Amino acid sequence: MNAESIWEDIGTIRADAPLVHNITNYVAMDLTANALLALGASPVMAHAVEEVEDMVGISSSLVLNIGTLSGPWIEAMFRAAAAAKRRGLRIVFDPVGAGATRFRTETSRRILTEIRPAIVRGNPSEIMALVSSDASTKGVDTRYASDKAVDAAFEITDQYNCVVSVSGVIDRIVSGGKIIKIANGHALMPKVTGLGCVATALTGAFAVVNPSPFEAAATAMAVMGIAGEMAAEKAQGPGSFRVHFIDALHRIDEDDIRSRLLVSTESR
Amino acid sequence: MNAESIWEDIGTIRADAPLVHNITNYVAMDLTANALLALGASPVMAHAVEEVEDMVGISSSLVLNIGTLSGPWIEAMFRAAAAAKRRGLRIVFDPVGAGATRFRTETSRRILTEIRPAIVRGNPSEIMALVSSDASTKGVDTRYASDKAVDAAFEITDQYNCVVSVSGVIDRIVSGGKIIKIANGHALMPKVTGLGCVATALTGAFAVVNPSPFEAAATAMAVMGIAGEMAAEKAQGPGSFRVHFIDALHRIDEDDIRSRLLVSTESR
Amino acid sequence: MNAESIWEDIGTIRADAPLVHNITNYVAMDLTANALLALGASPVMAHAVEEVEDMVGISSSLVLNIGTLSGPWIEAMFRAAAAAKRRGLRIVFDPVGAGATRFRTETSRRILTEIRPAIVRGNPSEIMALVSSDASTKGVDTRYASDKAVDAAFEITDQYNCVVSVSGVIDRIVSGGKIIKIANGHALMPKVTGLGCVATALTGAFAVVNPSPFEAAATAMAVMGIAGEMAAEKAQGPGSFRVHFIDALHRIDEDDIRSRLLVSTESR
Numbered sequence: 001m002n003a004e005s006i007w008e009d010i011g012t013i014r015a016d017a018p019l020v021h022n023i024t025n026y027v028a029m030d031l032t033a034n035a036l037l038a039l040g041a042s043p044v045m046a047h048a049v050e051e052v053e054d055m056v057g058i059s060s061s062l063v064l065n066i067g068t069l070s071g072p073w074i075e076a077m078f079r080a081a082a083a084a085k086r087r088g089l090r091i092v093f094d095p096v097g098a099g100a101t102r103f104r105t106e107t108s109r110r111i112l113t114e115i116r117p118a119i120v121r122g123n124p125s126e127i128m129a130l131v132s133s134d135a136s137t138k139g140v141d142t143r144y145a146s147d148k149a150v151d152a153a154f155e156i157t158d159q160y161n162c163v164v165s166v167s168g169v170i171d172r173i174v175s176g177g178k179i180i181k182i183a184n185g186h187a188l189m190p191k192v193t194g195l196g197c198v199a200t201a202l203t204g205a206f207a208v209v210n211p212s213p214f215e216a217a218a219t220a221m222a223v224m225g226i227a228g229e230m231a232a233e234k235a236q237g238p239g240s241f242r243v244h245f246i247d248a249l250h251r252i253d254e255d256d257i258r259s260r261l262l263v264s265t266e267s268r
Numbered sequence: 269m270n271a272e273s274i275w276e277d278i279g280t281i282r283a284d285a286p287l288v289h290n291i292t293n294y295v296a297m298d299l300t301a302n303a304l305l306a307l308g309a310s311p312v313m314a315h316a317v318e319e320v321e322d323m324v325g326i327s328s329s330l331v332l333n334i335g336t337l338s339g340p341w342i343e344a345m346f347r348a349a350a351a352a353k354r355r356g357l358r359i360v361f362d363p364v365g366a367g368a369t370r371f372r373t374e375t376s377r378r379i380l381t382e383i384r385p386a387i388v389r390g391n392p393s394e395i396m397a398l399v400s401s402d403a404s405t406k407g408v409d410t411r412y413a414s415d416k417a418v419d420a421a422f423e424i425t426d427q428y429n430c431v432v433s434v435s436g437v438i439d440r441i442v443s444g445g446k447i448i449k450i451a452n453g454h455a456l457m458p459k460v461t462g463l464g465c466v467a468t469a470l471t472g473a474f475a476v477v478n479p480s481p482f483e484a485a486a487t488a489m490a491v492m493g494i495a496g497e498m499a500a501e502k503a504q505g506p507g508s509f510r511v512h513f514i515d516a517l518h519r520i521d522e523d524d525i526r527s528r529l530l531v532s533t534e535s536r
Numbered sequence: 537m538n539a540e541s542i543w544e545d546i547g548t549i550r551a552d553a554p555l556v557h558n559i560t561n562y563v564a565m566d567l568t569a570n571a572l573l574a575l576g577a578s579p580v581m582a583h584a585v586e587e588v589e590d591m592v593g594i595s596s597s598l599v600l601n602i603g604t605l606s607g608p609w610i611e612a613m614f615r616a617a618a619a620a621k622r623r624g625l626r627i628v629f630d631p632v633g634a635g636a637t638r639f640r641t642e643t644s645r646r647i648l649t650e651i652r653p654a655i656v657r658g659n660p661s662e663i664m665a666l667v668s669s670d671a672s673t674k675g676v677d678t679r680y681a682s683d684k685a686v687d688a689a690f691e692i693t694d695q696y697n698c699v700v701s702v703s704g705v706i707d708r709i710v711s712g713g714k715i716i717k718i719a720n721g722h723a724l725m726p727k728v729t730g731l732g733c734v735a736t737a738l739t740g741a742f743a744v745v746n747p748s749p750f751e752a753a754a755t756a757m758a759v760m761g762i763a764g765e766m767a768a769e770k771a772q773g774p775g776s777f778r779v780h781f782i783d784a785l786h787r788i789d790e791d792d793i794r795s796r797l798l799v800s801t802e803s804r
Contacts, residue, residue, distance in 0.1 A: 005333075010344050017406075017409075019406055019407045021407075025581075026294050026562050026565050027565045027566055027569050027579070027581050028566070029295045029336075030295055030296070030298055030299065030461065030462070030566055031566065032460035033295050033462075034461050034506065034507070034510070037458075037459050037461055037506065038459060038507065042406055042407055042409050043407070043461065044365070044368070044407030044408055045293075045295050045335075045336055046336065046365070046369070047336065047338065048336075048337055048338040048339065048371060050338075050339065050369075051337070051369035051370070051371035051372065054368070054370055054371065054578055055368060055369050058368060058404075058406070058407065059407070067581075068565075068581055068582065068583065068584075069584055069587075070583065070584040070586075070608075071584065071586065083437070095363035097580070097582070100383070100580070100590070100591060100594060101582070101586075101587035101590035101591050102587070102590055103584060103586040103587035103590065104587065106441040127448065135454070136594075138553075138555055138578055138594070139555045139557070139579070139580030139591070139594070139595070140580055141553075141555075141578050160319025173345065190572060190573075191573050192570065192573070193566065193569035193570050193573055193579065193788065194566070194569075235783075235787040236780075236787070237453050237574065237782060237783025237784070237785075237787050238570065238573065238574050238782055238783065238785045238786050239570070239574065239778070239779040239780060239781065239782025239783040239786070240779050240780070240783050241512075242507070242570070242779075242782075243507040243508050243511055243779055244504075244507060244508070245507065246505060246506055246507025246508075246510075247503075247504045247506065247507040247508050248505070249505075250459065250505040250506050250507070251504070251505050283673075285673045285677075287674055289675075294562050297562050297563045297564055297604075298563055298564070298567065298729065298730070301563050301729035301730075302728065302729050302775070302778070305726075305727050305728070305729055306727060306773065306774050306775065306776065310674055310675055310677050311675070311729065312633070312636070312675030312676055313561075313562070313563050313603075313604055313631070314604065314637070315604065315606065316604075316605055316606040316607065316639060318606075318607065318637075318639040319605070319637035319638070319639035319640065322636070322637035322639065323636060323637050323675070326672075326675070327675070328672070340606075340678065374783060445703045501741055510775070511775040511776050511778075511779055512772075512775060512776070513775065514773060514774055514775025514778075515771075515773025515774065515775040515776055516773070517773075517774070518727065518773040518774050519772070519773050
């Protein structure tokens with residue numbers, strides 16, 4: 001993944017406007033849909049068991065997010081995921097709040113085991129909670145930095161053969177024996193609710209256009225971070241940051257990416 | 269409909285603050301409520317079967333929107349609609365995503381047939397899906413321009429004796445043998461999620477104060493388009509556009525309308 | 537309560553980032569979470585009966601808001617409240633739309649009687665509807681100024697031994713025989729949907745750090761009003777007001793509070 005490939009992927013999204021089906025939480029639906037639109041993708045939110053299979057049938061990827069989970073939505077997620085599997089679509093999963101309650105931790109583990117998403121994207125607490133009962137999550141906020149979650153991420157990538165994308169001051173995207181590290185971003189980002197959910201949804205868009213889920217996940221985090229830096233230059237707080245962030249996703253160009261991208265790769 | 273009548277209707281809404289009851293989708297609730305407030309109306313969102321009839325009982329119009337439909341909400345919509353009919357309130361219906369899934373298409377046709385809304389407002393794909401099984405909808409986004417949906421709109425207005433409002437670069441509002449065309453608006457509008465839902469809700473507000481549902485529907489689209497143009501002059505992308513759009517609904521005055529309105533009328 | 541105590545409470549929130557568990561409405565979830573984050577608290581939204589007790593178990597206060605109530609959410613509220621009582625957490629209740637429908641009025645009275653929240657925060661119509669069947673609410677907007685609700689507030693504080701916080705041009709916070717009056721705020725505030733819900737959520741944050749629920753409730757309204765004044769100086773309408781309001785919650789400092797606070801105390 002480099003500036004050229006990121007720019008090419010953005011160009012493809014803007015040209016094709018892939019439909020990304022989101023089963024996500026009430027808090028972040030609005031921002032998520034606007035972020036996907038601003039990037040150039042086409043978002044749809046649908047959760048009814050009566051229609052999720054049909055909606056998957058016209059979509060290009062599926063994003064599952066348990067931020068305000070309840071029973072009927074779990075059934076919808078599993079039905080949608082089965083339909084996505086049949087169609088060969090990539091599934092991106094955000095275990096929001098895993099570790100905070102047993103309901104979230106157990107549902108997340110079921111999704112991991114039974115659905116086997118292509119990409120799992122979460123904060124360090126959430127990723128650690130997927131494999132350890134010692135990790136705790138402060139509601140939906142992390143208690144840890146992303147380096148603390150690397151071991152958990154490797155355990156997940158090994159066991160479930162998926163990409164794990166851990167957000168933080170340094171984002172760490174893990175697959176097989178490799179780590180891509182993204183050092184872009186801004187301190188205001190955790191002050192805007194739902195930006196993690198947005199990262200997951202953008203990962204769902206890049207997973208349509210990039211043949212490698214590993215690179216797709218890293219590309220999404222790089223674009224998040226760069227748009228965040230662009231927004232921060234105009235923001236006076238988290239309210240205006242959010243507005244400028246959506247503008248930045250819409251305006252981001254090749255120069256923004258080339259001049260700002262901070263990426264490095266490591267092996268285990 | 270002309271600049272004077274639009275300005276008069278806005279004045280009445282600002283003076284009376286009519287209560288508009290919305291049973292709408294999770295994604296657009298926040299923006300919809302803010303847009304109604306900014307225009308001068310009073311929004312309420314209520315969907316529980318236990319209360320929708322009571323809420324209709326104190327409201328001045330009812331807006332139904334299936335953007336994130338599920339079973340229990342359908343029952344609430346039918347109960348609310350029956351109560352609205354008993355009180356003689358106008359019902360505005362937005363068939364969000366009709367054509368994308370059978371669930372949405374079939375529910376939309378049931379609402380059309382059994383509830384008989386005064387006004388149906390949708391994008392071209394959605395309007396076409398109400399009468400043709402060939403039309404398809406890309407999630408909640410249109411695949412067609414509004415002129416493609418004119419035949420479908422005429423078929424619906426003839427069969428159900430309702431007004432059909434089709435959004436697009438040119439908005440086309442159809443009733444009986446007539447079309448009002450509104451050429452206001454801006455290219456950023458489809459980049460903001462839920463602005464179609466907002467158009468439907470504002471139609472619900474104008475349907476309270478304008479005796480003609482045909483003119484009410486056209487007035488709402490004109491105000492949407494003019495506020496969109498005002499917002500675009502200050503926007504740097506879809507994020508700031510959305511903010512300025514709400515400001516514009518709050519600030520719009522007679523001069524803005526007179527100087528910008530682009531309306532024409534056609535007969536079938 | 538004075539400028540020093542307000543500033544101290546904000547400092548504690550910013551330092552400790554207490555987790556505030558919200559069971560609230562779909563319309564205001566996004567703004568509420570952003571406001572809590574901007575202030576320095578950590579918000580979580582969770583409503584599933586399967587997890588509310590666990591989530592309360594790691595939270596520092598509980599906020600109940602019936603803005604888009606439905607049956608299953610009532611059960612979640614009662615379960616969460618019972619868990620909060622067991623842990624000695626303060627519960628803040630917002631009877632959104634009480635008086636508009638029997639469902640809301642009756643549920644609100646049940647919550648008042650059976651849960652006995654530490655603080656009830658509402659608009660004048662809602663507070664009056666809790667004790668009188670004559671009061672009416674226009675959807676979720678008030679029909680009355682806050683002075684009209686003082687008798688009702690005293691009746692509630694006497695009967696349920698709780699603090700009652702009534703918003704308005706003058707906010708009136710009532711407890712026992714005393715009233716704190718806050719004269720801060722701006723006319724654009726009722727033009728932004730969900731700001732009342734935000735006031736309730738911030739009350740939930742201050743109720744963690746201030747030993748007196750009476751002062752916590754007054755502090756929240758003072759901070760709301762001062763941030764509103766700061767936002768209004770930059771706003772061009774309700775859209776930009778909302779953005780600047782979140783920025784102001786993030787930026788508010790001791791000088792802003794000292795120079796703007798308008799507080800007075802009365803006895804019954």
